[in-house]
Amino acid sequence: AQSVTQLGSHVSVSEGALVLLRCNYSSSVPPYLFWYVQYPNQGLQLLLKYTSAATLVKGINGFEAEFKKSETSFHLTKPSAHMSDAAEYFCAVTRWGGRRALTFGSGTRLQVQP
Amino acid sequence: NAGVTQTPKFRVLKTGQSMTLLCAQDMNHEYMYWYRQDPGMGLRLIHYSVGEGTTAKGEVPDGYNVSRLKKQNFLLGLESAAPSQTSVYFCASSYSSRGRAPNTGELFFGEGSRLTVL
Numbered sequence: 001a002q003s004v005t006q007l008g009s010h011v012s013v014s015e016g017a018l019v020l021l022r023c024n025y026s027s028s029v030p031p032y033l034f035w036y037v038q039y040p041n042q043g044l045q046l047l048l049k050y051t052s053a054a055t056l057v058k059g060i061n062g063f064e065a066e067f068k069k070s071e072t073s074f075h076l077t078k079p080s081a082h083m084s085d086a087a088e089y090f091c092a093v094t095r096w097g098g099r100r101a102l103t104f105g106s107g108t109r110l111q112v113q114p
Numbered sequence: 115n116a117g118v119t120q121t122p123k124f125r126v127l128k129t130g131q132s133m134t135l136l137c138a139q140d141m142n143h144e145y146m147y148w149y150r151q152d153p154g155m156g157l158r159l160i161h162y163s164v165g166e167g168t169t170a171k172g173e174v175p176d177g178y179n180v181s182r183l184k185k186q187n188f189l190l191g192l193e194s195a196a197p198s199q200t201s202v203y204f205c206a207s208s209y210s211s212r213g214r215a216p217n218t219g220e221l222f223f224g225e226g227s228r229l230t231v232l
Contacts, residue, residue, distance in 0.1 A: 009154060032219040043118075043204060043223040044157075051219070090156060094219040101147055101172065102221055104156035 002027040004091045006105035014113050019063075019078040021108045023091030026072065033074040034092040034102065035065055044090065050074060061085070086112045116140050120205050120224035127195045127231045135190040135227050137205030144210040146188040147172075147221065148180060150201040157204060163188055195231045203227045 007022040025031055032051050036044040048059025055067045061084075065076045074091060088109045092102040118139045127133055137146065144165050149157040149172075159172030161180040169180045177199060179191045188207075192199060206221040 006156075034220065041226075043225040044206075044221075045223075046220055049220060101159050101162055102157075102219065104149075104158075106154055106156040 002031065002093045002095060002103050004033075004093050004103060004105040006089075006091050006108050008108055009106065010109045010111065012111040012113060013081045015083055016080050019076070019081045019085065019110065021076040021089050021091075021110065023065075023074045023076065023105060024072050025074060025091075025093045027093055027095060029095050031093045031095055033065075033067060034094075035059065035063070035074075035076050036090045036092060036104075038088045038090065038107075040087075047076070047089070081110075081112045083112050083114065086110055118205055118207055118222055118224035120203075120227045122227060123225065124228050125230070127192075127229065129196060129231060131195050132191070132193050133195065133229075134192075135203055135205075135229075137188045137190070137207075137224060138186055139188075139205075139207040139222070140186065141207060141209070141222065142185070143207035143222070144185070145208045146182065147206045147208075148178070148188065148190045149204045149206065150174065151204060151226070152201050160190065160203075192229075195229075197231045199229065200231045201229060203229060 003026045005024045034049045035047040048057045050067045058064045063078045091105040121136045147162040148160040158174045163169045163182040166185045181189045205224045
């Protein structure tokens with residue numbers, strides 16, 4: 001079985017501050033890990049993904065995430081928050097083979113204060 | 115460049131009514147999925163399909179049925195709607211690796227269908 005836990009349902013940062021969204025995973029086999037972003041009243045858009053190549057993954061809009069096997073973590077970071085980053089962020093996991101359906105975390109809503 | 119299209123985008127039902135959500139993808143993807151999104155619970159898999167004519171249950175299948183008669187379409191049906199089915203429904207698709215770049219698990223999502231059951 002596989003699962004992800006996102007710590008903090010709401011995170012608030014000031015514009016220009018570091019963004020850190022936490023995700024821990026549980027998987028019996030090496031996982032593929034993803035971060036998706038959802039803007040209000042829209043579908044989910046892929047930010048970045050880890051597929052067992054480089055452990056530091058860079059995504060769109062200046063976001064990056066680091067896969068740490070020893071900590072079973074895949075935290076999302078951005079050095080400097082922008083007002084347009086305000087959205088809900090979902091961490092997700094799957095494993096190679098099978099139905100390939102993603103298992104999602106409960107989501108973290110990011111607020112960016114001016 | 116349509117990608118994954120869901121219809122309708124909004125619907126209000128009364129308890130006991132039935133309805134069908136349609137998902138259409140134009141990317142020739144083999145795999146299709148229906149998720150529901152509820153506050154604080156992320157997205158949960160309802161049903162999925164790994165090919166035309168095949169469907170399987172996800173983690174929350176009760177009260178829903180699905181059909182995949184054509185490769186590009188995946189229908190989600192509610193036979194007798196209940197207030198607990200008030201949610202935002204997302205369809206997603208992905209491709210088989212056969213003859214293509216390896217599938218690394220990424221799903222392509224529609225914009226969602228907001229259903230309210232009174």
